[in-house]
Amino acid sequence: GAVVSQHPSWVICKSGTSVKIECRSLDFQATTMFWYRQFPKQSLMLMATSNEGSKATYEQGVEKDKFLINHASLTLSTLTVTSAHPEDSSFYICSAMGLLNEKLFFGSGTQLSVL
Amino acid sequence: QKEVEQDPGPLSVPEGAIVSLNCTYSNSAFQYFMWYRQYSRKGPELLMYTYSSGNKEDGRFTAQVDKSSKYISLFIRDSQPSDSATYLCATRLKAAGNKLTFGGGTRVLVKP
Numbered sequence: 618g619a620v621v622s623q624h625p626s627w628v629i630c631k632s633g634t635s636v637k638i639e640c641r642s643l644d645f646q647a648t649t650m651f652w653y654r655q656f657p658k659q660s661l662m663l664m665a666t667s668n669e670g671s672k673a674t675y676e677q678g679v680e681k682d683k684f685l686i687n688h689a690s691l692t693l694s695t696l697t698v699t700s701a702h703p704e705d706s707s708f709y710i711c712s713a714m715g716l717l718n719e720k721l722f723f724g725s726g727t728q729l730s731v732l
Numbered sequence: 733q734k735e736v737e738q739d740p741g742p743l744s745v746p747e748g749a750i751v752s753l754n755c756t757y758s759n760s761a762f763q764y765f766m767w768y769r770q771y772s773r774k775g776p777e778l779l780m781y782t783y784s785s786g787n788k789e790d791g792r793f794t795a796q797v798d799k800s801s802k803y804i805s806l807f808i809r810d811s812q813p814s815d816s817a818t819y820l821c822a823t824r825l826k827a828a829g830n831k832l833t834f835g836g837g838t839r840v841l842v843k844p
Binding site: 661724725 | 764766768773774775776777778781820824826831832834835
């Protein structure tokens, strides 16, 4: 299957700081990337959909000013958690889909802990 | 009612047994059906992908889709302890921007 690289795999930060998570498609061009959030023992919750070169589409209830998404190239999307607070602590996962490939591949996830 | 329902388990089986996982969905317009495996603190890994009713086999895995009943299944033959994970079913409607709708996941434990 296709490879999606997500970095960092875990991060600990102080409350009030911003954290950036990167998601790269290594062997295909990802026209669409998705960002999910997952709490322990729960399923994935879609936060937003990003298409290369355009603004991300956020799901209802997700603060777009809090979770900044940039998809500037066909291989890279970033999620920035701004002014992080302890309630933002969670497991964040990105996924990518190519133009001709209908399959969705996931990154390895980022565990964010806000102190 | 959730769009995709999945028994959360846990499902515990002895090594070598067949693992049987099921999901039901409510939207008959869903076109694509997937099964993912997720280990703790890792991203989901695509196991099976299908878009038609019937069976699809890949190694020890068989995915089954019954669109008339809106029912999807995954069977794992000769289960191994390394198959212990959470299994997520997912559906997709192309007209909905390729977004996946996930079931809640079923925890599977294969005991040696």
